[in-house]
Amino acid sequence: MYRFAPSPTGDMHIGNLRAAIFNYICSRQDHSGFVLRIEDTDTARNIEGKDAEIMDILTRFGIKWDTLYYQSKNLKFHQQFASKLLTEGKAFLCFCDEATLEAKKEAAKAAGKPYRYDGACEHLDAQTVLNDPRPAAVRLRIPPEYTEKDFSFEDGIKGHIAFDPANFDSFVILRANKTPTYNFACAIDDMLEGVTYVIRGEDHVSNTPRQNLIRAALGYTGEIKYAHLPIILNKQGQKMSKRENSSSVKWLLEVGYMPEAIANYLIMLGNKTPCEIFTLEEAIEWFDVSKISKSPAKFDEDKLAQINREHIRRASDERLRELGFARPELARFYTQESSLIPEIKAKIAAIYGAKEIEPEWRENAAKIRAQILVMNALPAEFSEFMKQITDATGLKGKAFFMPLRLLLTGAAHGPELKDLYPLIKDDVKEIIK
Numbered sequence: 001m002y003r004f005a006p007s008p009t010g011d012m013h014i015g016n017l018r019a020a021i022f023n024y025i026c027s028r029q030d031h032s033g034f035v036l037r038i039e040d041t042d043t044a045r046n047i048e049g050k051d052a053e054i055m056d057i058l059t060r061f062g063i064k065w066d067t068l069y070y071q072s073k074n075l076k077f078h079q080q081f082a083s084k085l086l087t088e089g090k091a092f093l094c095f096c097d098e099a100t101l102e103a104k105k106e107a108a109k110a111a112g113k114p115y116r117y118d119g120a121c122e123h124l125d126a127q128t129v130l131n132d133p134r135p136a137a138v139r140l141r142i143p144p145e146y147t148e149k150d151f152s153f154e155d156g157i158k159g160h161i162a163f164d165p166a167n168f169d170s171f172v173i174l175r176a177n178k179t180p181t182y183n184f185a186c187a188i189d190d191m192l193e194g195v196t197y198v199i200r201g202e203d204h205v206s207n208t209p210r211q212n213l214i215r216a217a218l219g220y221t222g223e224i225k226y227a228h229l230p231i232i233l234n235k236q237g238q239k240m241s242k243r244e245n246s247s248s249v250k251w252l253l254e255v256g257y258m259p260e261a262i263a264n265y266l267i268m269l270g271n272k273t274p275c276e277i278f279t280l281e282e283a284i285e286w287f288d289v290s291k292i293s294k295s296p297a298k299f300d301e302d303k304l305a306q307i308n309r310e311h312i313r314r315a316s317d318e319r320l321r322e323l324g325f326a327r328p329e330l331a332r333f334y335t336q337e338s339s340l341i342p343e344i345k346a347k348i349a350a351i352y353g354a355k356e357i358e359p360e361w362r363e364n365a366a367k368i369r370a371q372i373l374v375m376n377a378l379p380a381e382f383s384e385f386m387k388q389i390t391d392a393t394g395l396k397g398k399a400f401f402m403p404l405r406l407l408l409t410g411a412a413h414g415p416e417l418k419d420l421y422p423l424i425k426d427d428v429k430e431i432i433k
Contacts, residue, residue, distance in 0.1 A: 002027040003035035008050035011248040018266040022199045036065035061259045078180035090217045093136035094121040117169035138174035151209040156227030187211035202228040233298045256340030261308040270297030305339035350410035365403035367393045382421040407432045
């Protein structure tokens with residue numbers, strides 16, 4: 001069982017989408033199932049409607065989930081499991097307030113040492129705990145006999161990853177307000193949902209041993225494997241910021257990249273694929289998460305644009321009509337000039353829209369228009385079409401080609417008219433009016 005667990009706190013990042021695609025592909029390969037979990041427990045940062053936006057984006061990419069969960073619905077289970085750990089002595093109540101903890105962090109910083117919880121409340125006797133009226137957080141007790149083996153795991157991309165036990169303290173699993181921390185909620189939910197494999201960003205590597213420790217304390221014996229994806233870099237070679245437009249899936253779709261092209265590119269990123277242009281369904285046949293590079297991958301929008309052109313060219317007429325192209329053949333034709341859907345639509349609209357002819361070309365354009373309108377049937381060949389007009393008007397060279405181009409395309413520059421003509425021949429009289 002695979003899962004994708006986004007938070008409805010902002011636009012979906014391409015790194016999130018990449019993880020969603022990989023988890024979905026793997027779930028299709030082994031038919032284990034795919035869970036969509038909306039991690040909405042951070043109510044202060046949740047943005048209304050973002051959950052629906054996430055689902056809409058996944059649907060546009062052809063990603064289907066078998067089960068949908070909202071993490072907030074599992075709150076009672078988070079609290080019950082924290083209570084179980086307290087009862088079994090595997091967790092303890094911590095009465096340290098934020099001010100106290102912050103002061104200790106500052107002291108550690110001043111001493112040049114990493115902060116570790118000092119166990120101030122770990123050994124309080126039961127009577128003291130019962131009589132203390134202050135709100136208390138719940139911390140997981142780390143068994144002193146644990147060795148490096150207990151903090152290690154095999155990563156599907158990075159291989160063996162080990163952590164020094166000295167870097168782990170008794171961390172909070174339930175806050176004083178009775179809400180779970182990220183790691184506790186995540187560990188519980190993956191356990192309850194029967195997740196067996198998690199593919200996610202490498203910023204979660206250090207969370208993995210904590211989540212494994214939580215499930216081990218609860219006596220969970222099911223195995224959950226992990227693969228952590230390297231970060232995506234921008235063209236400057238720096239970690240891609242959420243403030244960069246191209247990091248937002250919503251922005252990429254709005255400016256005119258096809259979902260098929262974005263998915264194609266994200267699957268290729270840092271990966272060796274058998275071909276350059278492919279669909280999500282085709283990738284299911286050969287994708288192997290272990291082949292993903294351990295090194296960060298650089299996002300190249302120029303490459304994405306090239307892939308987008310190819311997907312427009314290969315798209316069926318039906319798919320191009322879904323994207324708003326009434327004339328699919330013209331959409332494919334204009335990929336020689338443009339990569340984005342709105343740019344191509346603008347060029348096609350200019351052909352069929354009102355033409356603004358510059359003064360120096362108006363007289364000749366009028367002559368050409370008049371001749372075309374009196375022609376009974378337009379020739380199949382562009383060369384014959386031009387010959388009949390030049391013979392009738394006496395126009396040659398730029399005095400002929402420029403006004404003709406403006407009449408047919410509404411633009412002074414563009415593709416070869418001889419290549420465009422067969423696609424618009426039946427509409428020429430309408431186009432030049």
